[in-house]
Amino acid sequence: xxxxxxxxxxxxxxxxxxxxxxxxxxxxxxxxxxxxxxxxxxxxxxxxxxxxxxxxxxxxxxxxxxxxxxxxxxxxxxxxxxxxxxxxxxxxxxxxxxxxxxxxxxxxxxxxxxxxxxxxxxxxxxxxxxxxxxxxxxxxxxxxxxxxxxxxxxxxxxxxxxxxxxxxxxxxxxxxxxxxxxxxxxxxxxxxxxxxxxxxxxxxxxxxxxxxxxxxxxxxxxxxxxxxxxxxxxxxxxxxxxxxxxxxxxxxxxxxxxxxxxxxxxxxxxxxxxxxxxxxxxxxxxxxxxxxxxxxxxxxxxxxxxxxxxxxxxxxxxxxxxxxxxxxxxxxxxxxxxxxxxxxxxxxxxxxxxxxxxxxxxxxxxxxxxxxxxxxxxxxxxxxxxxxxxxxxxxxxxxx
Numbered sequence: 233x234x235x236x237x238x239x240x241x242x243x244x245x246x247x248x249x250x251x252x253x254x255x256x257x258x259x260x261x262x263x264x265x266x267x268x269x270x271x272x273x274x275x276x277x278x279x280x281x282x283x284x285x286x287x288x289x290x291x292x293x294x295x296x297x298x299x300x301x302x303x304x305x306x307x308x309x310x311x312x313x314x315x316x317x318x319x320x321x322x323x324x325x326x327x328x329x330x331x332x333x334x335x336x337x338x339x340x341x342x343x344x345x346x347x348x349x350x351x352x353x354x355x356x357x358x359x360x361x362x363x364x365x366x367x368x369x370x371x372x373x374x375x376x377x378x379x380x381x382x383x384x385x386x387x388x389x390x391x392x393x394x395x396x397x398x399x400x401x402x403x404x405x406x407x408x409x410x411x412x413x414x415x416x417x418x419x420x421x422x423x424x425x426x427x428x429x430x431x432x433x434x435x436x437x438x439x440x441x442x443x444x445x446x447x448x449x450x451x452x453x454x455x456x457x458x459x460x461x462x463x464x465x466x467x468x469x470x471x472x473x474x475x476x477x478x479x480x481x482x483x484x485x486x487x488x489x490x491x492x493x494x495x496x497x498x499x500x501x502x503x504x505x506x507x508x509x510x511x512x513x514x515x516x517x518x519x520x521x522x523x524x525x526x527x528x529x530x531x532x533x534x535x536x537x538x539x540x541x542x543x544x545x546x547x548x549x550x551x552x553x554x555x556x557x558x559x560x561x562x563x564x565x566x567x568x569x570x571x572x573x574x575x576x577x578x579x580x581x582x583x584x585x586x587x588x589x590x591x592x593x594x595x596x597x598x599x600x601x602x603x604x605x606x607x608x609x610x611x612x613x614x615x616x617x618x619x620x621x622x623x624x625x626x627x628x629x630x631x632x
Contacts, residue, residue, distance in 0.1 A: 239317060239318070240269055240285050240286060240287055241286050241295060241298075241316070241318075242283065242285050242318050243302060243313065243314075243315060244313065244316070245282040245302075246280065246281050246311060247312055248280065248310055248311075249275050249278055249279065249280035250309070253282075253309055253311075254282060256305065257282065257284070257305065260298075260305060261284065261298070264297065266287070266298060267286060268285070268286055269285040269286065269287050270283075270284075270285035271285070272362075274362075280311075286298075328381060329380065329381055329382060330379065330381075330382050330385055331379045331409070332379075332385070332390075332408065332410055333375055333377055333409075333623065334353070334376040334377075334378060334405060334406070334407050335375050335376075335406045335408070335620055335623075336349065336373060336374050336397075336405055337403065337405070337406075337617055338372065338402060339372065339402075340370060341372065341403070346363075346374070348396075348397060348400070348401070349397070352390055352394060353378050353390060356389050356390040356393065357380045357381075357386055358378040358379065358380045358385045359378065359379055359380065360376060361377045362376075362377050363376050363377075365625075366624070366625050366626060367620070368625075368626040368630070369626070372617075372620075373617070373620040375620075375623060378390075387407065387409075391407045404610050404611055404612065406608045406621050408592075413572055413591070414622070414623065415622070415623060416573055417505070417592060418505060418506060418569045419506045419507075419563065419564060419567060419575065420505055420506070420507050420508070420574075420575045420576075420577065421510055421560050421563065421574065421576045421577070421586065422507075422508070422510075423510065423511060423512075423556075423578035423580065423583050423586075424513050424517075425511065425513050425580075426579045426580070427578055427596055427597075428489065428490060428493055428615070429489055429490060429493075430488050430489070431486065431487055431488065433483065433487070434447060434465075434469075434513065435448070435451075436486055436487070437472060437475070437479060437480075438468070438472070440475075441471075441472055441475045443472070447471055450467045450468050451468070461512065461581075462552055465512070465546065466545075466546065466550075469535065469546055470545075471544070472535075472542045472544055473543060473544025474541055474544070475541065475542045477537045477540050477542065478540075479542075480517065480535070484517070487521070489521075491613055491614045492613075492614030492615040492616030493615045495616040496616040496619060497527070499616070499619060499624070499629045501526070502632045503632075506528045506567050507525075507527045507528050507529075508528060508560075508563055509522060509527060509530045509531070510532075510556045510560060511531070511533075511551065512532070512552065512582050513533065514533050514535055515531075515532040515534045516534070516535060517532075518530050518532040531551055531559050532551055533548075533550055533551050534547040534548055535547070552582055553581065553582040553584065554585060556583060557585035557586045557589050560576060561589065570591075571589060571590065571591055574589075574590040574592070575590055575591070575592045575593075575594065576589070576593045577596050577618065578594075578596065578598070579595065579597055579598040579599060580598070580599060581599065584605055587606050588605075588606075588607070592607070593606055593607045593608060594606065594609070594621070596610050596615065616629070
């Protein structure tokens with residue numbers, strides 16, 4: 233045994249939970265002057281598991297007396313108790329381990345999803361430290377915390393393995409380094425069309441003005457790579473020439489937020505996040521949404537209006553793929569927030585630079601090219617599923 237290690241006794245108590253149980257067990261340890269090295273407790277459906285690691289050797293006379301008292305006390309409480317002598321890690325050894333969080337998202341997380349996650353983790357050198365449910369209404373999300381010696385685990389290989397879960401079982405999965413950076417995000421930047429809202433604004437404007445088919449044809453050419461984003465936007469906006477400016481007010485009636493958007497924003501605002509929209513759409517639509525949701529920043533393209541009508545031109549620089557990344561970086565610098573503390577959410581190819589720049593870049597119900605290139609992918613219906621990637625439990629979100 234390494235001289236820096238010490239033999240410890242692991243006490244595992246399981247059974248029905250009740251108030252005061254942990255207090256009485258801890259008091260028993262205190263009476264025996266048993267040095268406590270580690271403790272963990274969790275309750276699932278009213279059933280308790282309490283783990284206590286105490287610094288006692290098997291030959292220490294206090295150990296036998298403590299075990300006898302615990303056995304007696306456990307019978308009173310209706311608990312099962314198990315004793316395991318183990319080698320406790322030294323502080324240096326504990327610090328040398330790496331820890332990762334796997335988040336599973338699905339309409340129903342299944343045993344097969346968990347089995348494959350556990351199998352992939354083991355094959356890449358990781359042990360499971362704990363598993364807990366993040367969702368309340370059904371098993372929509374669970375978090376699996378993994379650890380491995382600093383040089384033993386293979387997180388890049390594990391990430392590639394986990395990507396198979398969506399193709400095999402329809403499960404979204406995220407692998408993140410567990411630690412302060414994961415829990416200290418401070419800025420969220422969102423795309424608007426098909427992300428914060430359910431609609432594509434240019435399509436709705438075209439539908440209202442009677443030029444939808446022409447606009448859709450240009451959009452298709454852009455998706456086929458025949459047109460760059462800037463050119464496609466200019467061509468589509470030109471088709472709106474002559475439309476009354478009131479169309480920008482009228483369109484508000486057909487704009488609907490993505491399910492979960494208001495809840496996501498409410499929770500993040502209470503946690504003091506800064507919130508921004510950077511859109512390749514139009515400021516005339518984005519600004520009322522910013523005001524309604526009380527967001528901190530909004531950037532989008534501006535339509536030119538003369539004599540109460542759209543001219544078919546865009547004023548100023550176009551908010552394209554490169555400009556989105558520049559604006560994200562500008563906001564982060566203004567707020568003095570490091571890029572690894574930024575979350576970016578989008579669905580289109582013009583969001584990719586923004587997603588890759590952020591510490592947590594999420595492709596939300598995105599196009600195929602975006603899903604393939606983004607660091608993280610969420611294909612759930614509700615935008616507030618992103619809270620799970622931050623390790624926020626549904627009960628915690630509901631309490632805010």
